[in-house]
Amino acid sequence: MREQPNSTSEDHARLPVVALLLWALVAFAIPALSQALNIVDIFALPLGYFMVAQGALIAFVVISWASARWQDRRDARRAGER
């Protein structure tokens, strides 16, 4: 049976504000600071380039995973309260 669109356990789903702020920080601050970060090296890669090429993308996945986990737990807690 399909889950009803207005399922009770998720009535209060809100915008994940913290995750969105982190998203904006990673997507916009890192490219802007890329040249300044290039002074530092990590794994023999200049940090600024590495952050734009790979670090930011990995950060997106981490934010996504943490946010999904947090929302799953909150849903489970809500379901438990009822």
Add this chain to the structure above:
Amino acid sequence: MPLDGQGAVQGRAHAGPALAGFAITFCIGVVILLLAARFGAPAWSDGGYWAIGIAAAAAVALAAGAPRLMAASSSFGGMSLAAGVLTAAYFLAIPGVIFAAGHDGLAYALGLGAGGLLLQLVIAPRFARSGADSLPGLFAARFPGRAVALVSLAVITASMVLLLVAELTAAGFVGMRLLGVGFPMATIAAACAVLACFVLRGAWGSATANGLLYLLMLTALLVPLAVVSAQWYGLPIPQIAYANSLWQLQGIEENLLEQELADPAYMRPLLTAFLTLTPTSFIGIVVGLAVGVAALPSLLLAPLAAVPARSARHTALWGLGLLVLLLTLAPAAATYVRHAIATLIADKTPVAELPGWVFAYGKLGLVHICERAATDISAVVEACAALPEAATALRLQDIVIDPDVVALALPEIVGLDSIFMGLFAVAVIASALATAHAPLSVIVRALGLGSGAPAIEPTRGIRLGSYVIAAAIVAASATLALLRVAGIIDVATWAVVLAAAGLFPALAAALWWRRANAWGAAAGMLAGFGFVLVYGLGREFFAVPFYAATSALSSGGEAGLQYFDELKDAWLAAEPGAAKDAAWVALNAHAQTVADWWGVSGPATVLLALPLGFLVLVVVSLLTPAARGLETAP
């Protein structure tokens, strides 16, 4: 679509044989081709890759018909999502744009990744919970009435047709290389195959089966890069190993500059930011791609539609993770290609000993040496001798590769067996043909054919109607692709940027703001989409009046305005005839460089269109009465 435990179990049970069948067919094809290549039939085997690519796409289309495959696990849904975000266009073009533009090319990969996250955070869970089967379905339920239907149809069609153009162009380039025919022939062949796959799958077929393609794409990019990394640096993890290549490349490029084998004006070191894009354009591309991916109608379909929010969240999470896995390979690919070519120059390779790939792509007009297509050795010698500053050895700026084929040529450029090129070509063709289904399907749905009733078997008339629409759209896209007005990356970026400017405000409001009504949504879409069109066309074709009217907002400043006035006076004073025309050309060229508000140009237009779209949506919604009894948004 049942989503209870039993359905999911059956889904996995069906996914298994489909996956196995796909893998076995694919392996048999590759083995046959390997044997053919061993026994000396290279031309024949190249055509074979084309056939395998089409067969793989057809297999995916058939697998979509397997009834329970659509209820597969979130990891499989994520694979199809990643394939849908990347499409053949970005898959082929992103390594190339990083190769050509250096650091600034990373904006495209960053934007797609950011889009994956935005989709997961803001759009996917609520869209899934709304119960709509597609974006047009959501709009029809949330904003009833003809205004939204018409405006969204226009925006969706424009965006999806551009995406199809980019995909057909990608398939066309690969077809050129494999079949040895011209670009028009290859593109038309690809367009026919797209249509055949569409008919095979049906307009309402599931996109989830595209997950099979992700495996193919990953293999095709990861395996050659891992082999090169292992051969060059003894570490088969390209994402880490290419750091060595970056440093070596930097050393080689400095050497080339010292020996005057490279022109500093053409040099774009990979590590230096903002050589080809201004920071505004860089951020604009990231925003445009991120917001556009979140609102891309071709993604808001099967694995994300009408499932529980939790399931959509996890599917999108998997999709993002798998997408990032592929995107982080792109800088490695670009670096290795640059390294190989810079080494070629540093070794002062004589023209007669240039590797075979130069001429293989030169014959197709995709590699130019000394400003002429490198068709064969004598043509290259002749072209280089004809240069005004005839040099003894080739210089870095003498070799120019079309960025759109860099990824395809990678295995040959770094010196791997041509089987890897074949594998990559198969991945591009199969993904181009299969991921072209979603844009077509969305346009058919936006036209109102059988919308809202995915469970009901469409009647024969409706099905035939969908084929006719798809044929018309494919024909239009192929015609546009044949014009070749821009590279793959630009066309694909505009497709996503149009979705961002036109659809995102209305989509976000539909899901998150109960007060939004149909008038507001239609006005917001029209404002965002219209702004991009008017601004882009105005800058391109009416630069002089555009600049004259809005010079106060220009990035050119006082000096730009002064020069503009001088040129304008010169034009007004010039005698009618050739002098007047020349003065106009100078005036128009200058106006095009300064006709930008706050330095915004190209895809960065979304930075202005997006706030405008939101503003218009909010104002118009508040000025008109609230819709009643529509509780789709919680």
